[in-house]
Amino acid sequence: MTRKLGIAVIGLGPASQPHSKSLLDLADRADVRWAVSRTPDRAKTYAAQFPFPTTTDLDAVLTDPSVDACIVLTPPSSHLDVSALCLEAGKHVLVEKPLELTSARGQRLVDTARRTHRTFGVVLQHRFRPASLRLRAALQSGELGTVEAAFLSVPWWRPQGYYDEPGRGTLARDGGGVLLTQAIHSLDLFRSLVGVSRVVAAQARTTALHRMETEDYVSALLETGNGAPATLVTTTAAYPGYPERIEITGTKGFAALIGGRLRLAFLDGSEEIVKAEGSTGSGAAIMDFPHDAHRAVIADFLDAIEQGRDPVVTGEEALASQRLVDEILSAARKGA
Structure with a gap:
């Protein structure tokens, strides 16, 4: 039996809702080790809704060897910086749309993912x-x-x-x-x-x-x-x-x-x-909206990690x- 992949959810705004519901559905495949927000009140609100450990310490999450992959749900302006930190720490990354503020910053993020040889996908669930x-x-x-x-x-x-x-x-x-x-x-x-x-x-x-x-x-x-x-x-x-x-x-x-x-x-x-x-x-x-499509995105991302392939929606796409x-x-x- 394939072991569960350790997941960190980074960013606990509205976008975290369908992703977290999906991760509950995928509990036989994914173990959410951390849910991360820089805002303590937001982390507290999230903890009242979902049974995942919360923290405001991103550095501790990135050095946690039990975390295999990060789902980055922060605002677009931070996608490059946050995702790059995760990739450089050896974590696979699934990032919310849009890729970044500009195509130039998006290209830097795609290049970082390829250079670090980590699985990298983007949430375009339609x-x-x-x-x-x-x-x-x-x-x-x-x-x-x-x-x-x-x-x-x-x-x-x-x-x-x-x-x-x-x-x-x-x-x-x-x-x-x-x-x-x-x-x-x-x-x-x-x-x-x-x-x-x-x-x-x-x-x-x-x-x-x-x-x-x-x-x-x-x-x-x-x-x-x-x-x-x-x-x-x-x-x-x-x-x-x-x-x-x-x-x-x-x-x-x-x-x-x-x-x-x-x-x-x-x-x-x-x-x-x-x-x-x-x-x-x-x-x-x-x-x-229902979270079915988000669940399918995450399932495809987990499959890609396990099979050593690209997800359906790559950074290039x-x-x-x-x-x-x-x-x-x-x-x-x-x-x-």
């Missing part, structure tokens, strides 16, 4: 939803034929109170607005499914619904990997928030992935439905999606 997996299979098998057009929409909502929290929606803490912080999940899934070969044009703005430094609305015209036209619209100003949507038109059928629900309609008249597993956190309740964000926003600035 790839692991059952409906997403089925859509990928339909594309890879040729069931949908050749992609002729594609569409991505993320009509989410965040109230002003969300952006009033220190650092939210700023370049210094988050690295960007809706595209990097909220839509990155759907954009990454979309890019991994159909590819993006070119950003044709883009617009980005901050609507009157929010007071924030970065953008809350982005639209773009894209070309898929095979040159087919694609459209992107993403916002956090669509009250009260609606599920993200990916539509793909193929020569043999049409796919509509709405949140976690997939409908495949084929030209021969057949149809297939993959039901959603729950909400997607598209509204004011940002953690209103996350970096490619972040660079696409850069390209879209750059096109928007040029258009303005």
